[in-house]
Amino acid sequence: MLTTALSVSAGALPVVGFQSKKYTNYRHFTVLASEFPSFLPKEVENIKDPCARTLASRIERLPVHVNFSKSCIMSSCVKPKTSFKTNPVVLLHGFDSSCLEWRYMFPLLEEAGLETWAVDILGWGFSDLEKVPSFDVASKREHLYQFWNSYIKRPMTLVGPSLGAAVAIDFVVNYPEAVDKLVFIDASVYAEGTGNLAKLPKAVAYAGVYVLKSVPLRLYATSLAFNSIPFSTCLNWTNIGRLHCLLPWWEDATVDFMISGGYNVSGDIEHVKQKTLIIWGQNDQIIDSKLGVRLHCELPNAIIRQIPDCGHIPHVEKPAAVLKLIVEFVQAENRVDKQSFVLS
8 A cells, every 4th residue: 555655646746857958067056045045944055956046045935814724824935026917827836846846937937027926835835834734625725715815816827737737626616716717737637636545544644755755756756757867967856846845844734635635626627617728748657648638628618738758847848838838828818729739
């Protein structure tokens, strides 16, 4: 059973990175310790990727009041530098990840003139979770809504990669007024929750979660997420992807989500009325591209775009291609037609 837990975790894990020569020479890049928020794990100093360091320096915590907690939750996010009259783009992340997943895309979206937020899903990322009593689906949903209601306050383009797509579907069917458009990237939306993981005794669940944090498992997940990367790059990306796991409440939050049953949103897909862009990496080894086609067929108002020579995390592996698709989609005013093509 523990083997099953680990294989499921490895299959969903969104460790991040970007294969590009300009990001492999780190010798002359330095960021002073004072530039990082004090609440980040001290290991942030060891990160070499300049884009990750830059985005980490912009992470802040904002107070969010929710009904299921007596105390407000100091919630981690990256805020836009500038507000615009147009609807904002709000970036979620995948399972057990953080806003650092967007380290390459975030500045590109800002440069394209889009008001952009990156929000950590409750239970992951860098929020202060010491006094939070629950991390189930309902809690994640309410937290995201209260964050939106407190700070964003306008219909948004909500972007969900991997399990973040399930988070987005669950959110939009409950709060349709908050979402103008949707973008799903290699969406994980057909899993029946956490499956047998929800039945694990707590002691076994904690043991599995401890392994989930381990460097060997994360290295393996990275090898699945991308086509071919050198070991040194894989290790750097792994250190970024597991940084949030070093916070003291990470194990409790992950176990609570695991035994709560997780996301089961396949029955909600047909109720999503918003225009939706589906992006899929052609060489995704984690989620079969046939499920992307199925999702395209089941959503009432969707288009699908495939990115060649790309794995499970296109917004990291091919950020320029994803940027082009998102900008065109956000700025389009015409009705979305049912069609698909491969982005060259």
